[in-house]
Amino acid sequence: MSERIYNLSAGPAVLPEEVIRKTQEAIWNLNGSGIGVMEHSHRDKPFMAVIEKAEALCRELAGIPADHHVMFVQGGASTQFFMVPMNLLGPDATADYLMTGAWSQKAVAEAKRFGKVHVVASSEDENFSYIPSPDTFKWSAKPVYAHFTSNNTIFGTQWSTDPVPPDGVPLICDASSDIFSRPIDVEKYGLIYAGAQKNLGPSGVTLVIMRKDLVERASSSLPTMLQYRTHAKEKSLYNTPPTFAIYVLAEVLDWIKQNGGLAAMEERNRAKAGVIYDYLDRSSLFRATARAGSRSNMNITFRARTPELDDKFIAESKKRGFSGLKGHRSVGGMRASVYNAFPRAGCEALATFMAEFEKANG
Numbered sequence: 001m002s003e004r005i006y007n008l009s010a011g012p013a014v015l016p017e018e019v020i021r022k023t024q025e026a027i028w029n030l031n032g033s034g035i036g037v038m039e040h041s042h043r044d045k046p047f048m049a050v051i052e053k054a055e056a057l058c059r060e061l062a063g064i065p066a067d068h069h070v071m072f073v074q075g076g077a078s079t080q081f082f083m084v085p086m087n088l089l090g091p092d093a094t095a096d097y098l099m100t101g102a103w104s105q106k107a108v109a110e111a112k113r114f115g116k117v118h119v120v121a122s123s124e125d126e127n128f129s130y131i132p133s134p135d136t137f138k139w140s141a142k143p144v145y146a147h148f149t150s151n152n153t154i155f156g157t158q159w160s161t162d163p164v165p166p167d168g169v170p171l172i173c174d175a176s177s178d179i180f181s182r183p184i185d186v187e188k189y190g191l192i193y194a195g196a197q198k199n200l201g202p203s204g205v206t207l208v209i210m211r212k213d214l215v216e217r218a219s220s221s222l223p224t225m226l227q228y229r230t231h232a233k234e235k236s237l238y239n240t241p242p243t244f245a246i247y248v249l250a251e252v253l254d255w256i257k258q259n260g261g262l263a264a265m266e267e268r269n270r271a272k273a274g275v276i277y278d279y280l281d282r283s284s285l286f287r288a289t290a291r292a293g294s295r296s297n298m299n300i301t302f303r304a305r306t307p308e309l310d311d312k313f314i315a316e317s318k319k320r321g322f323s324g325l326k327g328h329r330s331v332g333g334m335r336a337s338v339y340n341a342f343p344r345a346g347c348e349a350l351a352t353f354m355a356e357f358e359k360a361n362g
């Protein structure tokens with residue numbers, strides 16, 4: 001197949017076409033250096049320029065203040081599930097977690113290896129189909145940090161306003177599936193982490209934005225690679241970083257900038273998701289599974305009237321050039337992941353296809 005199709009995968013996910021094309025060139029010859037991006041030493045000037053560009057664009061796009069480090073680490077968001085408590089949670093201390101889906105559950109399970117965990121609120125009672133309301137929150141007496149998942153990739157829910165922890169408690173966010181899809185007030189956070197493979201680039205690199213005083217607070221008896229201190233001090237070059245992934249990430253950030261930055265991304269993403277939600281709300285065959293008010297602009301989860309029709313829809317969608325629509329097994333149905341790089345035309349094409357399917361099967 002020579003043509004590309006609509007990729008609605010939850011991650012790794014679609015990348016901007018301009019970035020793919022520029023990367024093809026850089027694989028052969030990075031910025032006229034005569035050496036491809038994957039073949040450069042991470043200590044060579046051409047790669048140093050790449051990692052500096054990546055950090056500078058992160059800072060510029062998100063307005064990251066000087067009292068926060070920007071780090072590029074490995075091991076995915078799943079490594080952050082344990083690195084956070086390993087660095088910040090002592091055995092007698094308590095960390096507060098907001099439980100809004102499978103990824104929050106995994107983060108909690110890892111934190112329990114290092115200290116006490118208190119669940120502030122949970123939406124598990126209704127299969128994580130909503131974001132709990134602040135008036136149900138029960139914070140513990142003295143949490144060392146508060147952790148939440150800003151977008152629940154599997155269940156299709158997203159926090160529209162961040163939880164506000166008690167005074168002085170650092171807020172920690174797993175933003176893997178909505179990082180840089182909307183403006184973010186970094187000042188409010190102690191730590192933000194995100195695997196790159198949904199909104200920022202290929203898999204293999206994880207962005208960590210961390211307040212400097214928290215980096216210093218962490219234990220210094222951990223293995224070197226597992227201390228945030230190491231990556232902060234060495235500017236992500238303590239060992240060989242994932243150079244190719246960082247190159248693509250920098251180009252994706254450049255693309256976000258060329259396309260108007262985070263505020264423009266938010267507007268575009270809201271309009272894109274709106275095309276599909278509007279159709280779902282009018283449909284008598286399909287329905288959105290996330291509660292109104294909690295719906296994600298990144299991952300749109302929905303079902304047809306019966307599981308048989310779900311299967312039929314997914315099978316036909318493949319023939320029509322849509323890939324990755326099958327929902328996660330814990331939710332069933334369908335999931336359309338429409339991250340930053342997914343085009344509006346793809347959302348419109350999907351809504352049109354759904355209408356045709358409804359006409360034929362309604």
Ligand SMILES: *Cc1c(COP(=O)(O)O)cnc(C)c1O
Pocket residue numbers: 011075076077078079103149151152153174175176177195196
């Ligand atoms: C995909 C995802 C993860 C897991 O990321 P890995 O990089 O595969 O470890 C964690 N949290 C959220 C919210 C995700 O969407």
